[in-house]
Amino acid sequence: MPNSTFPAVISFGDNHKPVITAKYGDEDDEDFSTRMANAVEVQEIDSNLYISKELWLPAGARGVFGGQIVAQALRAAFNTVPDEFDIHSLHSYFILAGNVEVPVIYQVHRLRDGRSYATRYVVASQRGKAIFVCSFSFAKPDKANFNLTHQVEIPKVPPPESLPSDIDVLNELLNLDDITPKYREHLKQKIEESSPMDYRQVVRSKPDSTGYRYFKTRGKLGSDKKLHACVIAYASDSGFIDTTVAANGVPNNGVGMLISLDHCMWFHEQARADDWLLYEMQSPRTNDGRGVVFGKIFTKDGKLAVTTAQEGVVRLTKKEQEKRLDLIHPNSVTKSVLVGSTAQHYQFQTIKMENEDYYGKNNNNNKKKPMMRPLLRRAYQTSSSSRSRLLLPAITLSSIAAASTGYWFASMEQHQPQKIKTANHTTLKKAFQELQTVLSAEHVTVDQTVLQDHGHSNNSYHEAGLPNIVVYPSNTSQVVEIVKIADKYDLPIIPFSGGTSLEGHFAASRGGICISFTEHMSEIIAFHQEDMDIVVQPGVQWEDLNEFIKEHGLFFPMDPGPGACIGGMVGTSCSGTNAVRYGTMKEWVINLTVVTPEGKIIKTRQRPRKSSAGYDLTRLFIGSEGTLGIVTEITLRLAVIPKAQTVAVCDFPTIEDAAKVVPELMQAGVQIGAVELLDGLMMKAINLSNPELGYVEKPTLFFKFSGGSQAAIDHEIQVVSGIVKRHQGGEFKYAKSEKEKESLWEGRKIALWSSTLLKPNASIWTTDVVVPVSELPRLIRQTQEDIETSSLPCPLVGHVGDGNFHVFILFDKNNPEEYKEAVRLNQNLVQRAIQMDGSVTGEHGVGIGKKKYLKQELGENTIEFMKKIKTAVDPKGLMNPDKVLP
Template structure:
């Protein structure tokens, strides 16, 4: 989870260098260690407390593709004739001017007339809940004028037609667990909450797929279909909804074995900015018919369209699982052991890492179940085995031999299902424990990057050294199997020195990830928080191409504006500050 927002640099980090700007040059910053060290013990103090109304019409996919051809052709001609020139400067992108508050409220009333008064809310508390997240430091100060709660694709289409007519931004909202400000409303507008679109539309056990609305929670889905021996094998936050999972191309602890959300989406029903409804493809497992429009919308964060139905592939629930926990003297030894495990062919369902600081926090602030174990406060690997019972027994017997060359300190193997759950709970509670120990008024800046696996130990070590030199209290959690890690840093947002220190840590982590041919966002998308980072990662030409694609499907730029990249140059719309 990462927070390097352009909006944040205007609020939390007014005096600090933006963590995603000029990544090729690392800023020099005075060390603040002595001022922070005395605060660290209180972070670790032990605690005794337990802790469908109308049939919608689908537009042919060929028409969508044809609409993009002139824009793409113009883009490519412009690039060949003027390398390095922003398409916006060539007049190829619209200059955006959203409706003012008066006309936004007019659109909201029109939506209320179409859907009913009970489908809309102007309640100030609800508006605040839908415009600000305590999980994120990438919040804008803008707020939607109203929240609308659709129940069908047709209702979403009606909302889009009205907003398009009035030039009103639309911001999708799922579980509200984004850490990059993906549901912030920097330009105000209408927030569309999919909580009532929580139906399982069709379940095809023989085909191993399911059709759901975006408001379905993935945990609830798996409980509903478990008797069929099938499940959606991703493992993000337990509160996550399918729509948000599609929007961010989420993953989680199971990504090492099962991949990310894009690997499990068969097709999507999407409402475009003008209210048209498209189906990205049909239901077979494979298709080479036309452009891969499904992948275009997965990970787009609602900037291209509003997802209203999702067809998901399902996996067979493994016959058995197992859990092991292994601690090591150093991060390097833990990382080399992880590489050995990956290359061994063992049936691992997940391979996770927590550093010595996070293990200290777990020991003192984990749940009662987690604190049954006296955890070794050293860099630790968490292994989840997945497969047949006999296969897992064989794999477990091999683990000791595989990790032995890397000086393991302690090796725990779960003896039964209860112990398995308790051991794995330590990993699942990691972020919660860091959040729970924040002193009053403090924030948690949690940053995620991904690098080639061979560079993971190096970047973790350097990042920890940075936070240590600056006296910041920080822990590391990693998805070792795919080179992804998160650093959670505690800081006081009212303290100018701490804001500057944490901004430097984030800046250097992003810079190193790019130097190592990595990415600044492994699994939480871009949102507001990493727009500047994305330019450094992909380059201006790639961003210009993305903008051209957006222009083709959303010419008024009303779909979740201000996310992934900024509005076209010269736009009159101004984000709230």
């Protein structure tokens, strides 16, 4: 969407293509009310499936307004409960930024339909990725019983009629003489936006942690109580997280980032959104780059109608940080904090302030703004339709504390090689300053939240290890300079792309420099359609790559977890569900461009499909997990999208019966696309997540068929169904339409997150072993017998076509006994795999978690040979230390 279209409402027609339906301006009350109703409305496209009709793109915002997503999700949930049920509460999380050009799909999961309460779980998705999730509780009014009652009093503040509207405030600011052209244009866009909501701020004379504002729609909405609840949900997110900066008196041009992470609401009374409502907003704490806000919404007659809560990311501009830092240390431009641990592991934090801000007079419009990595793109830009901070020139100290204070992280291991020196204060400061001569200042950061996100993963059960510095290069030449600086100061280097790995691959166990590729090295460099290959940077996501090439009839077959990037896929030698047909990452990489530990660029080979020229360096780096060099460009083979595809499922009496199908299937020579095995417990979890799927809760095989013609697929289905029948298989269901295909395969897609329903709030230890397919039935049977001795829920899922499967061990990581039990189950599984001539990792890589088993699998001589390679290539041991090698 070009910037010239700001501000705009995006609607979607029958073809779900975006159309600009309104460029906001002057409208009467009826137009306002219609617009407001349309903003929260959704359209049913299937049972429990809804699509957005409109999306709002606020002026200057990155994407969809979060309040609109909350409101539309509530509307979709409302559509699945009887009219006598009122909304009771909602608890939501923003995961990814919404794209205003793509309609949002809302899938409603009916978790419970009781006599008094109903529960719904809604997943909002765009292009197959969840961007928002929310649980809703609905209740019938309890009029039959005598109930306790009390409430707090409505705050005593001036009435809304005595306060200027946001439009009045914006016009007043626009008339000031000393504002910059860029800020003036921003104000004009806000005025043109002409929101259908009327917001009125109670102005505070000094910074305060509590703020007040009134809101209502500009037109009447009718009597639909569901619509009023949705509109209140819509408005409750607007300017809410702003209370955190208002509490510290931050001016508008001092705010670098404000995005909502979650949003909760409790509905106590029915209220009309077209009558004045008073919103009391209080922020008890802002620290570590995040702020928390609690709110109360009162009706005009003093009733407490709604209680709210929200957490968000709160960051200042560089210039605002400089101002506040100068208040603490008037003569300093740079603030360094050094914290030492007993293991002499130091964390250096530097805040370097720039002389310009987002709306500053010296702002360079061509200068790139720093980008968030996708892990942080999990929240929507908070609506700036009525920012109270527009009125508040002031200061804060809390954000400085969050940005510049050092913190502890994992102690150094005692066997640290002598050549990796402990980075001290002076060394880190020099390295930081030199890095800023190579990259623009905003591409070198020591922001605490960024460090945390680049050293910690919720996907991994391993200890986090935070880097000292994170850098965002744009090309191979910049990576060379970064590596040279790291080599000069003996600082470890940790590559980072998607952040989805499971074995602690990007944990900076010794600090150092994290090279993050997702932000500025996520480009397609060259596409050779006739040769069916493509050259990409490491930050490209595999889903985005496939989206780019599918119009040319091609696809990249590797399909690991959502969000994985090509760089990490090379580092771990991943595969996925398609491995039985297409193999692993090793088969699909033609060549690599690598920056060596001493800062030289090598290319592992040329671009033809085959070559006998020298050592196969390409495969040496695949699976090396960044321990031998930094991969900056990858040339990939591509495959033709099969002309015909379908899927099938079949349940079995026992998991061993299901597993016995696999070896026979492989011997039959069937060109099957995927064979996935899910045990009975996993099928139960999937039904819990979506009861309408209605799977038989027994061990189940999921098959994916693909070929050059439907006739070829029909033949394969006939062969597979015969094999299944010989092994006690139940009904063999295969899809006869695209809709049936999506429905049948849905369970496999949602398996991982569905498993969390078996033990809410548990951590998941995702195991990963592989054995020859002939040993698969025996390994699975023995694993199930071991699981039966445990009290922990352990559903199983596997890409069994190539002998690879995972057990999801659900445990409380804060419970020592459960953690000990999880360790035991994992160790037993690994030992069994090795004894059956298998491997400790089929596709997740070694990282930190599997290296202790490597000697047992490969033998001492093999490990010693690997160590010789590592020492020869990386004599200082700076490349992603403590990974792979025991």
